[in-house]
Amino acid sequence: MQDYAEKRTYNRCPHEIPIICGYFNSGYYHPAKAVNHSEDGMYLEANFFMKPGASVYIRTKSDTASPAKKTACKCLGQRMIAVAQVKWCRELSASQSSYYGVGIKFYEPAY
Numbered sequence: 001m002q003d004y005a006e007k008r009t010y011n012r013c014p015h016e017i018p019i020i021c022g023y024f025n026s027g028y029y030h031p032a033k034a035v036n037h038s039e040d041g042m043y044l045e046a047n048f049f050m051k052p053g054a055s056v057y058i059r060t061k062s063d064t065a066s067p068a069k070k071t072a073c074k075c076l077g078q079r080m081i082a083v084a085q086v087k088w089c090r091e092l093s094a095s096q097s098s099y100y101g102v103g104i105k106f107y108e109p110a111y
Contacts, residue, residue: 010038017060021046024055024083034060041084041105050086050102058082058104082106 014036021044022029032046042058050056059081087103 010040012036012038012043019044019058019060021050021056021058023050024057029057029059034058037079041087041103044102044104045092045100046102047099049100050089052086052088054086055107056084056086056104058084079106 015034016036017034019032019034020029021032030046030048032044035043035045037043044058058079060079082104084104084106087105089100089102092099092101
């Protein structure tokens with residue numbers, strides 16, 4: 001396994017939750033799993049390749065948004081809906097249940 005240098009600005013909170021995701025405005029969304037998140041991004045696992053640089057839509061499943069579930073998080077909480085950029089996508093080993101690990105960076109909100 002290749003060792004990647006740490007480039008994160010914010011610490012990640014380990015918090016696995018089911019999500020749906022897909023290319024922004026495509027109308028096609030797939031189940032996936034958020035593994036950890038921070039203020040500016042997340043790591044997720046999906047069974048489809050996401051092209052680096054692409055804009056994606058991410059939404060948590062409705063039953064994971066309860067206040068009780070947010071207490072497991074050490075930061076401000078998992079975003080319920082986000083539009084983000086795919087920073088990288090790597091194939092996982094054959095023993096994993098998902099096929100790709102994906103690094104996501106949230107777009108800054110426009111004010």
